Amino acid sequence: MAIPQHTIDQILDRTDIVDLIGQRVKLKKTGRTYSGCCPFHQEKSPSFHVYRDKQYFHCFGCQANGNAIRFLMDIDGRNFVDVMKDLSSQTGIELPKDNHDSKKLLYKRIANKPDVEKKVQAKTHQTITQTTSTSSDATASFDPFEQFQNSDDPFASFEQFSDSSNEPNQEGNLYDLLENIAQFYERQLPHSQTAQQYFKQRGLSRDTIQYWRLGYAPEDWQHLEKAFPYDIEGLRQLGLIRTSDKGRDFDLLRDRVIFPIRDAKGRVVGFGGRALNDEIKPKYINSPDSEVFHKNQLLYGLYEGRKQKAQEWLMVEGYMDVIALQQYGIYGAVATLGTASNTEHLNILFKQNSRITIAFDGDAAGQKAARRTLEIALPLLNDGRELKFFVLPNDHDPDSLIRREGIENFHRLLQQAPLLSDFVFAHLSQHHDVTKPEGKSQVMGELRQLTELLPKQGSYRYLLQQFFREKLGFNRKWQPQVSNDASLSFSTKIDAEEYVIAILMNHPYLYIHFEPLRALIPHDHLLFKILNIFNTIFDELPEDIELSQYYVLGGCAAYHHALHNILLQANVSDYTSSPEQADKLAEDFSIKLQYQYLKQRLKSKKFTDIAEMRNLKHQIYEIDRKRSLTLVDE
Numbered sequence: 001m002a003i004p005q006h007t008i009d010q011i012l013d014r015t016d017i018v019d020l021i022g023q024r025v026k027l028k029k030t031g032r033t034y035s036g037c038c039p040f041h042q043e044k045s046p047s048f049h050v051y052r053d054k055q056y057f058h059c060f061g062c063q064a065n066g067n068a069i070r071f072l073m074d075i076d077g078r079n080f081v082d083v084m085k086d087l088s089s090q091t092g093i094e095l096p097k098d099n100h101d102s103k104k105l106l107y108k109r110i111a112n113k114p115d116v117e118k119k120v121q122a123k124t125h126q127t128i129t130q131t132t133s134t135s136s137d138a139t140a141s142f143d144p145f146e147q148f149q150n151s152d153d154p155f156a157s158f159e160q161f162s163d164s165s166n167e168p169n170q171e172g173n174l175y176d177l178l179e180n181i182a183q184f185y186e187r188q189l190p191h192s193q194t195a196q197q198y199f200k201q202r203g204l205s206r207d208t209i210q211y212w213r214l215g216y217a218p219e220d221w222q223h224l225e226k227a228f229p230y231d232i233e234g235l236r237q238l239g240l241i242r243t244s245d246k247g248r249d250f251d252l253l254r255d256r257v258i259f260p261i262r263d264a265k266g267r268v269v270g271f272g273g274r275a276l277n278d279e280i281k282p283k284y285i286n287s288p289d290s291e292v293f294h295k296n297q298l299l300y301g302l303y304e305g306r307k308q309k310a311q312e313w314l315m316v317e318g319y320m321d322v323i324a325l326q327q328y329g330i331y332g333a334v335a336t337l338g339t340a341s342n343t344e345h346l347n348i349l350f351k352q353n354s355r356i357t358i359a360f361d362g363d364a365a366g367q368k369a370a371r372r373t374l375e376i377a378l379p380l381l382n383d384g385r386e387l388k389f390f391v392l393p394n395d396h397d398p399d400s401l402i403r404r405e406g407i408e409n410f411h412r413l414l415q416q417a418p419l420l421s422d423f424v425f426a427h428l429s430q431h432h433d434v435t436k437p438e439g440k441s442q443v444m445g446e447l448r449q450l451t452e453l454l455p456k457q458g459s460y461r462y463l464l465q466q467f468f469r470e471k472l473g474f475n476r477k478w479q480p481q482v483s484n485d486a487s488l489s490f491s492t493k494i495d496a497e498e499y500v501i502a503i504l505m506n507h508p509y510l511y512i513h514f515e516p517l518r519a520l521i522p523h524d525h526l527l528f529k530i531l532n533i534f535n536t537i538f539d540e541l542p543e544d545i546e547l548s549q550y551y552v553l554g555g556c557a558a559y560h561h562a563l564h565n566i567l568l569q570a571n572v573s574d575y576t577s578s579p580e581q582a583d584k585l586a587e588d589f590s591i592k593l594q595y596q597y598l599k600q601r602l603k604s605k606k607f608t609d610i611a612e613m614r615n616l617k618h619q620i621y622e623i624d625r626k627r628s629l630t631l632v633d634e
């Protein structure tokens with residue numbers, strides 16, 4: 001059985017590789033990854049890592065690596081088709097029921113036209129055949145519809161776009177047909193002054209229009225049937241042709257500017273159409289879902305952003321916002337396809353970067369959409385992921401805001417977008433008087449409902465609760481943020497290891513970031529002893545952040561004198577005043593120390609095994625790459 005690539009991609013997107021591998025291998029959360037002993041070779045210390053964001057596994061010992069499919073094939077010795085059948089049943093995505101690679105992508109190209117049109121089509125085929133050796137301009141000048149359309153019609157310069165040969169009764173491919181339709185709409189744009197004026201008023205340059213392949217759908221109610229007379233079945237499968245109650249066929253998109261929609265591989269899979277007359281409703285129409293087009297699994301601008309190697313990703317509302325931002329040099333903007341954002345959309349973005357921003361209008365509708373997105377996003381916020389909310393001024397979208405503020409101020413506003421923790425606090429506290437005990441209690445009650453949506457494994461839910469308690473005055477006095485780079489500005493009286501100990505005492509659940517250090521730090525160091533204690537008691541930590549702090553202090557009582565001195569000198573609260581800041585700080589220190597000790601091990605050890613040395617160098621390379629990514633994120 002041959003399985004189309006888009007089906008394989010869908011199945012992988014819906015498969016959680018951590019859950020799948022976790023059924024076979026005992027995994028523990030270590031920073032942004034999950035680690036365990038490799039199932040493919042014998043080892044005592046874990047070198048097998050699973051990356052949820054990338055849906056990928058890698059063993060630094062034996063170099064085994066791959067996705068969920070490869071893991072099941074290797075672990076069970078099964079073939080590709082057997083594995084795909086299992087994953088298909090688990091994800092609910094149906095596999096092709098025949099042996100053709102793209103059966104559902106094919107359609108019959110059949111001529112079913114009146115005699116007069118058949119004669120025209122025959123003449124078209126004859127002319128194209130005769131001019132195969134001539135220039136494309138000569139071919140483009142031929143008008144197959146001149147017998148029944150006037151010379152002012154935009155089709156007068158239209159070149160036949162039908163797939164390959166014009167002979168009927170052959171099979172067509174939906175992807176090829178979509179590409180041909182996109183080219184057709186592009187060719188129609190110069191024939192509509194109104195469409196050109198619309199793009200001009202929106203400030204789009206000629207290069208931008210060409211880059212996004214923008215076009216125009218003519219007013220003619222049956223322009224696609226005339227342009228693609230043999231491809232009616234394919235047009236129906238794509239939903240671009242509809243049938244009225246009276247049985248008359250008509251085109252879905254008419255007298256609209258056209259936005260071709262591309263999938264992650266750059267293939268045209270659908271179209272968005274915007275009415276040129278604001279009185280026409282709906283203003284925007286998208287192609288319906290089809291075998292190749294699934295709105296809930298696509299983001300407009302994702303392919304283009306990846307092509308431009310975007311580092312930061314911003315989810316906005318509409319196509320024009322994405323295009324305008326790209327024209328100003330902001331390449332990571334994406335938009336949903338006329339649907340509300342969902343978990344698949346957010347997971348797609350988190351696969352690009354662990355830190356994403358979502359833009360919302362500042363009005364009541366925008367606040368409602370933000371709350372809905374918040375509830376969708378919370379279950380996805382594994383440790384290391386960060387979500388920011390860019391609340392736009394009233395009556396502004398990103399396009400209009402960047403025109404008013406200019407690119408530099410827009411960047412500044414975007415960078416100042418509140419983190420999820422700040423946004424949630426502002427959102428919950430705006431309806432309650434937090435100066436009164438009753439108001440504080442109501443805010444904390446609503447917070448508990450939200451934090452229940454967060455992943456149970458990880459530190460974020462506990463950090464968020466602590467953040468709220470401090471902001472509401474339950475614990476020590478709230479202190480404002482003073483620096484985003486604690487690793488450079490903390491007290492010089494203590495070293496990095498001692499500062500890590502201070503972080504652990506204040507935020508026990510951040511241990512998951514530091515666990516990899518146990519395999520690297522010398523056993524006589526205090527941090528190694530503290531980490532060993534954490535490894536023993538971590539699963540028993542109380543959920544309440546204050547109780548967990550007391551629990552840890554009790555577990556480390558044997559070292560209370562040393563801990564007392566460290567805590568006096570380390571101003572951890574200055575640099576962990578938000579959950580995201582605390583998480584980022586822990587991640588930075590963990591990476592810094594891992595790199596430091598791996599380099600020391602490489603310098604001091606005499607290797608008798610070349611493979612061991614290569615493995616160590618590879619670990620250093622991976623940690624150094626993480627350090628580089630951290631600098632980019634900052």
